[in-house]
Amino acid sequence: MSASKLGFPQRLVERAKTFLSPEERRVQELVQELERVRRIAERDGAVAARLKEEALALKATYEKKMQELAARKEKMMAEAQEQALSVVRAARREAEEIIREFKEKLRAEERREQEKAVQAVRERLQRLAAQCTVVPETQEELAPGVLNVGATVYVPRFGQEGTVVDLSKESVTVQVGSFRVALPPGAVRPVAHQRATGAVRMAGAACTVSPTVDLRGQRVEEALTNLERYLDAALLAGLGRVDIIHGYGTGALRAAVREFLLQHPRVRSFRLGGPGEGGPGVTIAELA
Secondary structure (H helix, E strand, O other): OOOOOOOOOHHHHHHHHHOOOHHHHHHHHHHHHHHHHHHHHHHHHHHHHHHHHHHHHHHHHHHHHHHHHHHHHHHHHHHHHHHHHHHHHHHHHHHHHHHHHHHHHHHHHHHHHHHHHHHHHHHHHHHHHHOEEEEOOOOOEEOOOOOOOOOEEEEOOOOEEEEEEEEOOOOEEEEEOOEEEEEOHHHOEEEEEOOOOOEEEEOOOOOEOOOEEEOOOOOHHHHHHHHHHHHHHHHHOOOOEEEEEOOOOOOHHHHHHHHHHHHOOOEEEEEEOOOOOOHHHEEEEEEO
């Protein structure tokens, strides 16, 4: 500690210094310098300690914030993932619903197309039946009695037997093969048993439905029109098999006949003729 700090007058201190040798004065200066450095070090140490405490506090705050951010990030990621899964599930349900509705519409459309095709055939057959007169080669043995549902009856208009499926005062509905026809009660007759099958003749045409149709020499459009009419008549006549003669030629008519038969709802199957059946110049069709 210096004399000045002890309260000695500065003049006395300066005079005392004159009595010191240079070495002593140098030592005194060193002591004073060390004292100054110590004070600075103590002050800097206090600052450093304070800065260290502040740094540790900042570090703790930073780590706490980072933990909070990590927790929030994890929570947000979980919520985002759940939302994404929810969107995917909703989209999947919607897609499945769209596919289901599409399949239902497709099936409904297919059913409508099939019903239209069958109805078109029925209408053609009914129009053809209205133009037909049946001349049985041998008559049915008719049984007297009152008509009732389930009874077997003979339909002279078609030359075939049928089953009564509905009955009223004005009409009787008869199932003839795969067709249902509403007729006046007087247009059918109860049948005891069948003796023979009649042949169908076209009114005014005087032609019996043959199991064979010849399309040779006809253009494709003309041939297909005639084939459609022929199949209508063959179905009314109850033919189960028909032979379609188209010849060899370029094969165009045979291909057209094949395509037509593929689309006809009453053709069960068909094939080219074998040995003794006309060979590839004939297509044999089985009717349903």
